Amino acid sequence: MDAASAALDRLRGQGAFVLRCELEAPFLVQVEDLAVVSVVAPVRGALLIRPPDLPEARVHPGEVAVIPQLTAYSVRPIDGAGDSRAVRILPGGHCADEHGNDLSAQMWLDTRVWGTRLGGSHAFVTGSYDRADQLGGLLLERLRAIAVAPAPPQLLSLLTAELATDEPGQAAVLDRVVDLLLAATLRAWFADPEHEAPAGWHAQRDPMIGPVLDLMHGRPAEPWTVGALADRVGWSRATVARRFTELVGLPPMAYLTRWRMMLAADLLCRTTRSGAQVGRDVGYDNAFAFSTAFKRQHGVAPQSFRARDSRNR
Structure with missing residues (x-):
């Protein structure tokens, strides 16, 4: 995807x-x-x-x-x-x-x-x-x-x-x-190349980075590393890291973290799953590590984010 x-x-x-x-x-x-x-x-x-x-x-x-x-x-x-x-x-x-x-x-x-x-x-x-x-x-x-x-x-x-x-x-x-x-x-x-597309839009067509994005988007809970992704697509770690950053605008792990935190925010707003369950859904077995990463991305802890969304409905 x-x-x-x-x-x-x-x-x-x-x-x-x-x-x-x-x-x-x-x-x-x-x-x-x-x-x-x-x-x-x-x-x-x-x-x-x-x-x-x-x-x-x-x-x-x-x-x-x-x-x-x-x-x-x-x-x-x-x-x-x-x-x-x-x-x-x-x-x-x-x-x-x-x-x-x-x-x-x-x-x-x-x-x-x-x-x-x-x-x-x-x-x-x-x-x-x-x-x-x-x-x-x-x-x-x-x-x-x-x-x-x-x-x-x-x-x-x-x-x-x-x-x-x-x-x-x-x-x-x-x-x-x-x-x-x-x-x-x-x-x-x-x-149309004249229109600024979201990160990763054109990269999806790249024979190297397209499959990497598919892995990230389709299986966000996997414990991905750049090396593991590179092995799956059959390219070297350094080559994947360099080309991914060129095409997407973020290093692979920074993009993956952002993607996971966006998914987590949607799960918090659209489901009744606990914060710990949502963290596991996006690749964090440690609830504290998930909360820290979420707050770094969204500015508030997961439960505060959910409560704020409920008030705004």
Whole structure:
């Protein structure tokens, strides 16, 4: 499992708020929901997404935009001015006019359908995540712009078809499809060398370091040393250490420790396992050694980290 796949797997299960928007131009939607990441896929009509501090993005049908966490951004038609009367999207999926008056009753057109008119000039599907755990956050922190890439047609077709029904298990299906759209878009975006990718992203393709990363990610509890990893991939210890640092940006053991501590943080937040059990899951038989390493990475002891996460939910 590569770093990208592992991070995206951690985003999965957080649950996305998914809906279809049907709007008649001109319109102006001011998004202020504070989502940690959002996915926007036009179905009909192209969109202009304009954040205050990043380059604007133009998104056409057949493409997907991934929007990092922003204080606010606007969505309007790409081929005309937006309505001066903005509709604000607030945390929790609430919508209001520019004066704060609630518009929810008039803008919910159907189950999971929101907007001003069914069959309007523009339609798009959006999914927003209000939470990302440690590994998902590690991936998203490298997203310094709105990422736009072609969408797999079969995923868009499945997503729009699923939104048109109201069957048991729909939320789970929608979550998985939006996860796939997110993964496909980020994979295409970070494949471009002009975009700064997370540590280890491009290294995964290296014939030497790719297998080393697979071992670390797939078996983090193993008592790995640089020598043991080098033996497994059939290269010398010095060569592995040097090339790993060149491609990943960290020495092998420093990267492994960081990876283990990110996994541990997620286990503390997502499970009821004790701190000692979590430590063993990521390769620490000694609870004190685990607590010391965790505090060095996250600034607090494991139980304090868990308690803080519970308060923030």
